[in-house]
Amino acid sequence: MNRYLPRSARTCLALATILALTGAVTACGPGGGGDSSSGDNLTMWTFKQSHVAALQKAAESFKQKTGVGVTVEAITPDDAFIARVQAAAQTRSLPDIFEVHTNGDDFTFGAAGLLEDLTEEATWTDRYLPSVAAEGTVTERYYKQSQEKGAKSAGIKLNQRFSVPLTIGTFGIVYANKERLTAAGVTESPKTWEDFVAALEAVRRARPQDGGLSIGFQAPTTGMEWLMQPMAYGKLGKAGFAGLFSNDPARNWTSANGRSVLESYHQVTPYWMPGTQTLTIDDADLAFAQGRSSFVVGGTFTLAFLSQNGMNPENIVTFPVPSPRGGTVPELSLAPFALTGLSVSATTKNKDGAVKWLEHLAQTDVASQFAKDALDVPPVNLGDDPTGTLGPVLGAMIGSFGSGVEAYNPGDTTHQPPSYDAAVVARSLMELTPLKKADVPTAAAGLQKIIDGYWAGK
């Protein structure tokens, strides 16, 4: 067809084609996604939508102070965030700063060379609560874990710091509807697992339609990590709990200890809210907020969601998942750990500005404001009376944190085999409860088979 076009038109057409092609190829290349930043504007990616507005507010004061702007972008859900980082890593179009899962994503990203080591730069960590100040640092136990075959963090070095904390908290907190509890004759928070089961029974008897316990089993780890594991820790203590995840038949799930934990966990089976196995975490929380269930298990972060969805905080009773009677840790408490942290990209053109942004967020007034805006618990030490700074809800939550060997720390994963995928293990556990497709010995054997596979490095 080109033979019928005038020469000038042909030339223009060919030029346009080449330009279009060049544009397309350029768009596929590094920086084409508009993620690169200039020195006076930083880009930050987060997987928490609820943090965006709070971070943007903090960015305003940061710009006034330093002249450096911060553009915050939320990429949700977590799967999409990870896929975006994977793609950006290949095209070298990473942002300047990431919000990461502490002691998880940060170590994996760091091992891949995507993050700056902040050991020298993070000079403000004394502002954090002592129990979480070192989170994001490769300690001896995480380094040892990274040496195992198939470890996700293979390549990290001892004492490297890949993130500083942004939010802290814990999970394993039971939220109960106060009015319904009282109406069913339960006037005190359950102190033991047996009391908890009795409370479930009392409320279910009083309210057969909506007296159940909801949990977002579509994310199967919720049942295992938020409810069963704290109870197991209380029942067996730290060493016994770690043994459950070993390949030692005398201590693992197929042992007497393992079966005993599963039997206790199985006691809640009659009390699940109908259909809880199909719910997402948000759906389960909504069911509680809307009165379709009377109990929900969550974390420190759950209260904000319930409040945002119309649940009156004064009508909520919270208590940590309790230890069974006669358990090794009778007064079980929950240790806080860094839920999310901040990391600086290795490809940033303004490392100094990025580090200053991290330090800005760790200032007491900025962290407090961020916490109030995001309804999340900050890692900064707010003194003996956090309630005065953060208000009663967040303040009370900070006051309930425990420490030491009596406190279960969900963030401590050193007992897990390398490449451990909690979702796979938790799906197997669902066969016992709530699905009732396996009895205790079958469920124990199923769990152990998967865990043995991880230990074998497959």
Next chain:
Amino acid sequence: MTTDVPTSPGAVTVSRGRTGRGRGRRRYQPREVAWAYAFVAPAIVLFAVMGVYTLFWGLQLSFVQWNGLTPTWLWVGLRNYTDLLWASPVFSPPVRAAALNTVWVMIAAPLLTVVISFPLALALNRARRFVGLLRSVYFVPYITTGIAVYLAWQYVLEPNGAINTLLGALGLGSLSQPQGWLGNPDTALPTLIVIMVWSAVPVATLLYLTGLQTIDPALTEAAQIDGASWWRVNLSVVWPLLRGITAVIVLLNLRDALQGFQIFLIMTDGGPGDHTNVLGLQTYRLAFQSELAPTLGLASALGWMLFVAAVLVAFVHLRVTRERR
């Protein structure tokens, strides 16, 4: 017009078609050939980048252990394939369970689609009043299928949803599912298959309707004159004539059943537990839901096995239908 493969640049010969001005071959000038290449180049480059390179890269990925982040990957040869098929106690059991679920979907979805859409097309073809309205109504599931509809189905299927309520109102409460239709491991997969069929029937019906309208009425009239009943005419005359369309419908649904996972991801995410996991979803999980474990190679290997399975299924299906013809 047919174009011969050039033996060397600048020596392209074109044989003109019968409608051309002449039957002789004409040699193009090098400059004209260069122009031709210039115009074809964008398509070739795009295909090379998006097609060939991606395929090659994906194949290579199936032989390595990698999490998508590290600058290097670990070459493991065929281990990803053996781990998925039998060797790994971690990865092979879910793949086997997902394969079994996929097989059920591959059998049930195309079969039910054909069983429902063919009679529906016959009925719509006979309709004399409100033809446009009826055809539009039956096509609604196709144009509304998507995330919103899957979420709507979730509400309908939950413990207090419309189906359980309806069953209760009809005095059939014993058939209702207290845990919801997607919460009971025994009903979750069949329920998803029904929704897949609900989504597939409109296109299948449309294809059958198109086929029915191409059948010469003389054929069916002749059969009727010979005394064949309505059923006999449709089963012995119409059905064989539409075998080609049935093959296309079955093939499309087999492909969806083998590789599609949108409905499983949105409605159950493979749950409850792992009871509605299918191979497409398992591939997605290995690639994007393994918390940065180095399983991208496993995902790629599973993707390639699915590709081979799809090619085999299509080949066998086409051979079978061709032999019948």
